[in-house]
Amino acid sequence: MTEHVRAVQPEPDMVQLLTPEGQRVEHPDYPLDITDEQIAALYRDLVLVRRIDTEAIALQRQGELGLWASLLGQEAAQVGAGRALRKHDMAFPTYREHGVAWCRDVDPMSLLGLFRGTNLGGFNPHEHNFNMYTIVIGAQTLHATGYAMGVVRDGAVGTGDPERDTAVLAFFGDGASSQGDVNEAFVFAAAGNLPVVFFCQNNQWAISEPVTTQSRVPLYKRASGFGFPGMRIDGNDVLASLAVTRKALDDARNAQGPTLIEAFTYRMNPHTTNDDTRRYRLGSEAETWKLKDPIARVKAYLLREAKISADFFTDLEQESKRLAEHIRAGCRALPDPTPESVFEHVHVDMPNELREQRDDFAAFVSSIEEVSA
Amino acid sequence: MTALTMAKALNEGLRKAMEDDPKVLIMGEDVGKLGGVFRVTDGLQKDFGEDRVIDTPLAESGIIGTAVGLAIRGYRPVCEIQFDGFVFPGFDQIVSQVAKMYNRSAGLVRMPITIRIPFGGGIGAVEHHSESPEAYFAHTAGLKVVACSNPSDAYWMIQQSIASDDPIVFFEPKRRYHAAKSELDPEPYPLHQARVVRPGRDVTLLAYGPMVAMALESAAAAAEDGRELEVIDLRSISPLDMPSVIESVERTGRLIVVHEAPHSFGVGAEIAARVQEQAFYSLEAPVLRVSGYDTPYPPSRLENEWLPNIDRILDAVEQSLGY
Ligand SMILES: Cc1ncc(C[n+]2csc(CCOP(=O)(O)OP(=O)(O)O)c2C)c(N)n1
Numbered sequence: 143m144t145e146h147v148r149a150v151q152p153e154p155d156m157v158q159l160l161t162p163e164g165q166r167v168e169h170p171d172y173p174l175d176i177t178d179e180q181i182a183a184l185y186r187d188l189v190l191v192r193r194i195d196t197e198a199i200a201l202q203r204q205g206e207l208g209l210w211a212s213l214l215g216q217e218a219a220q221v222g223a224g225r226a227l228r229k230h231d232m233a234f235p236t237y238r239e240h241g242v243a244w245c246r247d248v249d250p251m252s253l254l255g256l257f258r259g260t261n262l263g264g265f266n267p268h269e270h271n272f273n274m275y276t277i278v279i280g281a282q283t284l285h286a287t288g289y290a291m292g293v294v295r296d297g298a299v300g301t302g303d304p305e306r307d308t309a310v311l312a313f314f315g316d317g318a319s320s321q322g323d324v325n326e327a328f329v330f331a332a333a334g335n336l337p338v339v340f341f342c343q344n345n346q347w348a349i350s351e352p353v354t355t356q357s358r359v360p361l362y363k364r365a366s367g368f369g370f371p372g373m374r375i376d377g378n379d380v381l382a383s384l385a386v387t388r389k390a391l392d393d394a395r396n397a398q399g400p401t402l403i404e405a406f407t408y409r410m411n412p413h414t415t416n417d418d419t420r421r422y423r424l425g426s427e428a429e430t431w432k433l434k435d436p437i438a439r440v441k442a443y444l445l446r447e448a449k450i451s452a453d454f455f456t457d458l459e460q461e462s463k464r465l466a467e468h469i470r471a472g473c474r475a476l477p478d479p480t481p482e483s484v485f486e487h488v489h490v491d492m493p494n495e496l497r498e499q500r501d502d503f504a505a506f507v508s509s510i511e512e513v514s515a
Numbered sequence: 516m517t518a519l520t521m522a523k524a525l526n527e528g529l530r531k532a533m534e535d536d537p538k539v540l541i542m543g544e545d546v547g548k549l550g551g552v553f554r555v556t557d558g559l560q561k562d563f564g565e566d567r568v569i570d571t572p573l574a575e576s577g578i579i580g581t582a583v584g585l586a587i588r589g590y591r592p593v594c595e596i597q598f599d600g601f602v603f604p605g606f607d608q609i610v611s612q613v614a615k616m617y618n619r620s621a622g623l624v625r626m627p628i629t630i631r632i633p634f635g636g637g638i639g640a641v642e643h644h645s646e647s648p649e650a651y652f653a654h655t656a657g658l659k660v661v662a663c664s665n666p667s668d669a670y671w672m673i674q675q676s677i678a679s680d681d682p683i684v685f686f687e688p689k690r691r692y693h694a695a696k697s698e699l700d701p702e703p704y705p706l707h708q709a710r711v712v713r714p715g716r717d718v719t720l721l722a723y724g725p726m727v728a729m730a731l732e733s734a735a736a737a738a739e740d741g742r743e744l745e746v747i748d749l750r751s752i753s754p755l756d757m758p759s760v761i762e763s764v765e766r767t768g769r770l771i772v773v774h775e776a777p778h779s780f781g782v783g784a785e786i787a788a789r790v791q792e793q794a795f796y797s798l799e800a801p802v803l804r805v806s807g808y809d810t811p812y813p814p815s816r817l818e819n820e821w822l823p824n825i826d827r828i829l830d831a832v833e834q835s836l837g838y
Pocket residue numbers: 238277278279314315316317318319345347348349409413544573575597601604
């Protein structure tokens with residue numbers, strides 16, 4: 143046991159369409175027809191989701207949020223995957239997919255309640271086809287798979303009608319790949335040839351455990367054992383993430399079954415605002431990954447290759463500031479839960495005995511409010 | 516001896532157990548280099564090595580299921596579940612395998628497994644990090660369930676649990692981990708025995724884990740109004756030390772059980788049932804429960820009101836005395 147077996151496979155090829163230096167490269171399997179304006183739009187997404195993250199961390203430091211799980215370093219994986227979705231596709235996130243939420247037009251404010259302690263999820267998954275966050279590791283991969291079973295039963299795959307055919311995108315982490323739920327999701331998806339794409343952000347760490355604690359093989363290779371394709375992408379390359387996820391979702395919609403995508407990336411920040419990385423990893427690791435920053439390479443490309451006006455960058459800076467202001471003000475204004483709200487929606491049909499507890503609790507809370515007033 | 520926090524006392528207890536018995540292993544998520552998210556296993560991997568303090572893959576069913584195999588092979592695993600709400604992927608292994616193996620093997624296979632679970636709320640956490648699932652385990656034949664409430668008990672009870680040949684689910688009140696420091700008792704107290712931690716004669720308050728401190732604070736507040744509350748730290752949830760509880764109820768005639776877990780079908784209900792069976796004629800008032808409500812654990816902004824607190828406990832005291 144002491145001689146831990148580390149990953150034995152050589153570094154596999156991974157799909158990359160934009161190098162860390164900002165050079166476009168072609169990949170025979172993933173041709174990407176994209177204009178510079180579209181790349182600029184992705185750049186805007188990347189910058190704004192990083193801003194959301196930065197603001198949330200600051201709010202946590204000021205005591206406005208109880209906790210925050212930062213996406214720093216994972217923006218490209220999330221924005222590429224998020225923008226590959228079509229409107230009627232469905233996404234099932236973990237607790238870190240703020241970038242995907244952004245791409246689904248979920249107001250960042252809807253995400254903050256969970257972290258501020260004012261609600262337990264609290265938004266409608268159907269509104270933007272984006273499920274609530276799931277904290278129990280891996281559980282959502284089965285939910286995505288079951289949703290895909292429903293899609294098949296509804297005849298919403300393989301019709302050739304882009305307005306009808308639907309795919310499901312399930313997010314999870316490298317640590318989650320060890321959970322029974324995730325492996326069962328793979329089994330069900332394969333058995334049913336389901337329209338679900340499993341998107342694993344391998345950010346190298348599950349809190350303090352390196353990915354080698356979870357797997358001796360690169361994670362994307364797990365797929366072949368379950369009977370569906372798997373591939374690894376440069377998770378810091380938004381174009382690779384977009385192209386490969388788009389292809390996998392197309393396959394799913396065309397009744398070609400599931401795909402596993404391993405986005406090879408890095409969690410630049412601590413696991414959450416409660417974590418202390420100094421106990422388990424070297425700072426130099428993050429320094430190395432900084433050179434592969436997901437945003438800097440797009441900016442390099444835009445500045446060098448694209449005819450994007452300077453105004454674009456100054457406008458974006460302004461937009462980013464406005465977004466930050468919206469988050470700061472909105473977070474503080476999030477309504478505290480009422481005592482009654484804790485009892486609402488426990489059951490569709492509230493039992494009388496619970497109604498009595500609710501009334502007792504509300505009376506108790508208002509009695510202490512009176513005393514302290 | 517120096518005073519220790521509960522986290523440190525558990526750490527010392529685990530260290531002692533590992534020194535005493537080379538078959539003792541620690542396994543869980545982030546228990547190695549990180550020392551656990553609450554630092555309870557801090558430094559143990561450094562001192563005992565990676566083959567005795569094992570950072571497992573992220574899978575609770577795997578942690579418990581492999582502990583069963585290790586136990587069959589003669590080891591004494593101590594499993595850490597990172598938070599109360601994450602025990603459920605391992606629930607099947609606990610309920611269907613750990614709890615039943617001794618019985619199914621007609622006593623030939625023992626399961627000396629300790630399952631440590633930080634439990635309870637009050638730390639402002641997000642969902643699944645503040646739950647009190649003890650009743651599920653107490654309801655399962657074959658498991659023993661204990662909860663420590665202070666550093667000295669933590670130190671001794673963890674060693675006693677590890678030494679036990681029965682599987683024990685060991686609940687640690689996470690909000691007390693880094694609360695007050697105290698000295699360790701020189702000798703252990705019997706594991707499955709309750710303890711009077713504050714004598715009194717008007718009403719008995721029965722609590723365990725995080726609620727012992729709350730009951731003691733309530734008793735101190737009540738004393739200012741001339742009420743003498745007796746506080747019992749239950750310590751063992753299953754088996755229950757009913758003789759100690761009955762002895763107290765026979766003196767006070769009034770009993771209030773306090774737990775964070777939801778109201779219905781819980782430890783309080785079991786105790787109330789047994790007290791009315793065993794001490795009916797001593798009761799001056801019905802047994803009351805001060806508990807969480809029958810809802811999911813609330814968003815943290817409401818947890819201090821939702822959890823039993825001094826106000827609610829003192830209300831119950833008045834209600835009991837009003838009969
Ligand atoms: C079932 C379960 N066990 C344990 C935890 C505690 N926990 C929260 S996040 C985490 C690590 C997750 O790592 P990974 O899947 O790689 O995702 P990442 O956080 O790196 O995005 C753990 C152990 C949990 N949330 N759920």
